[in-house]
Structures are given as C-alpha cells and as structure tokens.
Amino acid sequence: MFVIGERINGMFKEVRRAIEERDKRVIQDLARRQLAAGADALDVNVGPTKGRPVENMIWLIEAIQEVTRAPISVDTPKFDVMKEALQACRNPAVINSTKASVTDLDRYVPLAVETHSQLIALTIDETGVPRDVDGRVMMGATIVTKAMEAGLDLVDLYIDPVILPVNVAPKQPKAVLGAISQLRLIADPPPNFVVGLSNVSQGCKERSLLTSAFLTMCIGVGLNAAIMDALDKDLMDAAITAEVLLEKQLYCDDYIAAYLGNR
Amino acid sequence: MFVIGERINGMFKEVRRAIEERDKRVIQDLARRQLAAGADALDVNVGPTKGRPVENMIWLIEAIQEVTRAPISVDTPKFDVMKEALQACRNPAVINSTKASVTDLDRYVPLAVETHSQLIALTIDETGVPRDVDGRVMMGATIVTKAMEAGLDLVDLYIDPVILPVNVAPKQPKAVLGAISQLRLIADPPPNFVVGLSNVSQGCKERSLLTSAFLTMCIGVGLNAAIMDALDKDLMDAAITAEVLLEKQLYCDDYIAAYLGNR
Numbered sequence: 471m472f473v474i475g476e477r478i479n480g481m482f483k484e485v486r487r488a489i490e491e492r493d494k495r496v497i498q499d500l501a502r503r504q505l506a507a508g509a510d511a512l513d514v515n516v517g518p519t520k521g522r523p524v525e526n527m528i529w530l531i532e533a534i535q536e537v538t539r540a541p542i543s544v545d546t547p548k549f550d551v552m553k554e555a556l557q558a559c560r561n562p563a564v565i566n567s568t569k570a571s572v573t574d575l576d577r578y579v580p581l582a583v584e585t586h587s588q589l590i591a592l593t594i595d596e597t598g599v600p601r602d603v604d605g606r607v608m609m610g611a612t613i614v615t616k617a618m619e620a621g622l623d624l625v626d627l628y629i630d631p632v633i634l635p636v637n638v639a640p641k642q643p644k645a646v647l648g649a650i651s652q653l654r655l656i657a658d659p660p661p662n663f664v665v666g667l668s669n670v671s672q673g674c675k676e677r678s679l680l681t682s683a684f685l686t687m688c689i690g691v692g693l694n695a696a697i698m699d700a701l702d703k704d705l706m707d708a709a710i711t712a713e714v715l716l717e718k719q720l721y722c723d724d725y726i727a728a729y730l731g732n733r
Numbered sequence: 734m735f736v737i738g739e740r741i742n743g744m745f746k747e748v749r750r751a752i753e754e755r756d757k758r759v760i761q762d763l764a765r766r767q768l769a770a771g772a773d774a775l776d777v778n779v780g781p782t783k784g785r786p787v788e789n790m791i792w793l794i795e796a797i798q799e800v801t802r803a804p805i806s807v808d809t810p811k812f813d814v815m816k817e818a819l820q821a822c823r824n825p826a827v828i829n830s831t832k833a834s835v836t837d838l839d840r841y842v843p844l845a846v847e848t849h850s851q852l853i854a855l856t857i858d859e860t861g862v863p864r865d866v867d868g869r870v871m872m873g874a875t876i877v878t879k880a881m882e883a884g885l886d887l888v889d890l891y892i893d894p895v896i897l898p899v900n901v902a903p904k905q906p907k908a909v910l911g912a913i914s915q916l917r918l919i920a921d922p923p924p925n926f927v928v929g930l931s932n933v934s935q936g937c938k939e940r941s942l943l944t945s946a947f948l949t950m951c952i953g954v955g956l957n958a959a960i961m962d963a964l965d966k967d968l969m970d971a972a973i974t975a976e977v978l979l980e981k982q983l984y985c986d987d988y989i990a991a992y993l994g995n996r
Contacts, residue, residue: 636977636984637984640977640980640983640984641980643978643979644978644979647953647979651914670978674986675987676970676986679974680974680978682971683949683971683974683975683978684978686950687949687952687975687978688953689950690910690949690950690951690953691953691954708942708945708946711939711943711946712946714899714903715899715906715907715933715943715946715947715950716906716907716910717903717904717906717907720903721903721937723938723939724938725939726939
C-alpha cells in the first residue's frame, strides 16, 4: 500500500497558519508524524492560503525536504504552479493531479516523463465525474493510452477513479469499486489505483466506519494507494490488515508493529 | 446481508451447559439477543455436548421456536441428524451444510428440495479444501449444476467457499475473494455466498481487525451472507456500512439505527 499522507494541506487551520507565518516546525512535525504512522509519501497542498500559491508551495516543499527524503505529492490544480514546484523537488515527486481530458493529458503526461515524476490521473474530463463504471473505465483507458504513447511507465501512473461523498452520491462507491476491478485488467502489469479517501465520508456522521470500510473494499478489488489520514490509527490498521489478508504483507501475530517497524 | 448468528453452539460453555441441563432460558435469551443485534437467522450446533446429538438438536430447535419465527440454520455434519432435525423445524430452515462431493450433493440437494429448506454447500470434497481459486470455482460449478438439475432454486442456495485461519493458511483469504468474484458470474441471478467468518482469525491476535476487514472485503466482491457473531457490534456495524457503500442499504446519517430498526 502506497499511503500518501493528506495532512499537509492549507485546508487545515494549523497548516494555513504555519504557511502564512513561515513556521517550519509545524510542517516538519506533521511530515515526521505521518511518516512514523505509516505514510510512504506526503501530499502538499497550499489550500486557501494568503500569498502567492507558487511561493507557498515551494516553501512547503523545501521545509519538508529538510527532514525527509520521502516522495512529495504536489497537489495543485494549476499547471504553472505544478511546473515550478517540481523544479523545487529534490525528493521523488508525484504530480497530483491531471484530469483525463486530452488537453490536460497532453500537458501533464509529458511533464511527468520529463521530470521523472509519478502521475495521478483523475477520471474527470470536461463533462465532469462519470456517473457510472463505464465512464470511468473509458477515461481510464484514455489515460493509459496517453501514458503508453508518451513513454510513461505504468508503474509510475496512478489512476484515481474519483470518489464523491456517499451521502450526496450514493451510487459512486460501487462505481469506483467496479472501475478498479475492470481497469486492473487493462494492462499487465496494470497501472496503480489511488483514491482521495476522506472524500467518501465528507459531511457524514459515521465518518470513521465509512472511510475504513470503503478503503478495505477498495483494497480488496485492487486499490494499492490512497491519499488518506495516516495519523488515523484505526484506518492505517484497517489498511495493513487488508493487505495481510491479500498476502501482500506477511502474517505474523504482531503484523501491525512489524509493518510499521519495517519502514 | 443475511446474517446467521453463530452463538447457539455447544462449543460455547454456557450453551453446552444449557443443553445438558435443558435450561431453555439461556438459549432463548441468546436467540433474542442475536436477533435484536441484527441476525436474520440462528445457527444451531450441539457441539461436543453429552447425550444423543439428535435429541439435543431437536430440543434446541424447539426451545428457539418458542420465541421466534426466524429461520434456523441446522448445523450438523450428520445426515441422519439433519433429516430428523428438519422434521422438527416449523420455522424456515437452512441446511448447514453439504460438501461438494457428488455423493453428498445427491443426498442433500434433494433433501433441501423436499423440505423446502435453503442449503449451504461447502467447496470441500474428498480431496479436502481447494488450495486456490480454481478448485473452488470448479466445485462451485458442480454445486450449481446439481442444484439446477434437482430443481433447487439458486436463491435458496448458499455457496460457502471455505475460509481457513489466515495464520496457518495465508493464501486462503485471497482465494475465497477470487472464488466469490468468479462464481457470482456463474448464473443470473447468481446463487448466494456465505462464509463461516470467525474461522478467518481463529488463533490470531488481532481477531477483531482481521474478521472485520475480511467480511468487508468479501461483501465488496459479492458476499451476501455470513455465519458470524451478531453480538459483536463492531462487526455488525462494518457489515451494515459495507452494504450502505454498495447501495444495498439506503444512506442516511443514522443508517445503523435505521437498519436495526427496520427489522
């Protein structure tokens, strides 16, 4: 499981404040804590912070790189911010994200190849988020084709089939599961699959139950990455347990401690 | 989700004592509590109790039938005990279970048809539990064929792909998931799928995590029944949550209370 810790995001007040006041310690502490809890990479999103996004992003990346060599997932919808931020990455980088429209893919896929970055590609295009499995599979096929044409190795591609909150879009979790099940057969070896996990339970009362069950079901059909709250121990335990049941991690009585200790 | 409560089993000391001392209240209390917690049916197994198995079984069934009309899952490996026990069932009955060997299917499938019972069929034959997906799928196909030949409606058939403890058989959970994924395509509508859930974590340290994650993953690929501990609230919550995410239950903020209240 490739766990991308979601907590360095200007949506969180303490992070916003830290960015605006250039308080490195808060960011570096969040980086260290997420990695210790099992994150493999760190998502970085400036959110609705004051100041120029590109400067805030580069400051965040540099603060993190002082304390870890872990991959950084550069999370911005702006292409120019992405390009400049990637220049600041000495750590391995993940581009988070491109959409599946041809114009976006034609910019982002070559950028991933040129900068030796991994790429997260959402199954969203000009028409929005597909309502069903088929729409996701078609966009996933477009993404894979564009990646192969441009020479992006599929091991460096993460398809994100876009989960929406179950309280407003109750058919979407099943559509995501179906899309992963089908798209994992598209190539051998297949691309990776990632979800922005917390979104499934946005605004719901039973957030912990919903998030954990959805993650577990997704892993069961082939998900191998998630942008998620690595500091949520119950959630990390569920992810590690699901992988043990799929024999992706070796079983031992203390498999959770072993997983975290082997890092 | 068709939840078959596992607690009326002579393996548990209090149940064994209640059977041997003909103490109805213990059994009736367990029946009521499991149903209130979300069980749809009650498994009944005399376990290693003193006395004649058939008399103990019939006493259990009659004790339960005094307090509920819920289906009773008659759990015995002995064909003669099964036959006599089914005669005692006024409630709907589930035969738990037949193996997939032809000689067993040729006895149990007609018995299910004659007694209007549902049937649980294990993917085990003379050669034992299959090591992989393919062995389970082949036995599942034999089971379905025999059921269709004998006129057993597939809605009354539950295929149990047999889970073994992950600590001694780490490849088995994945094989069970694969078997359900494939066998659900064998007929339209497909047969039902059930597992004896607690077995997955037998002898393991993290029982609760393993059981819950395995149940959730199985539901994600098509499991729609389980013999399980309905009194384990965390486990029931996980099952209900998984069904909400598959839109088998309607989402509302209090979906767990709604599920239990609608019963």
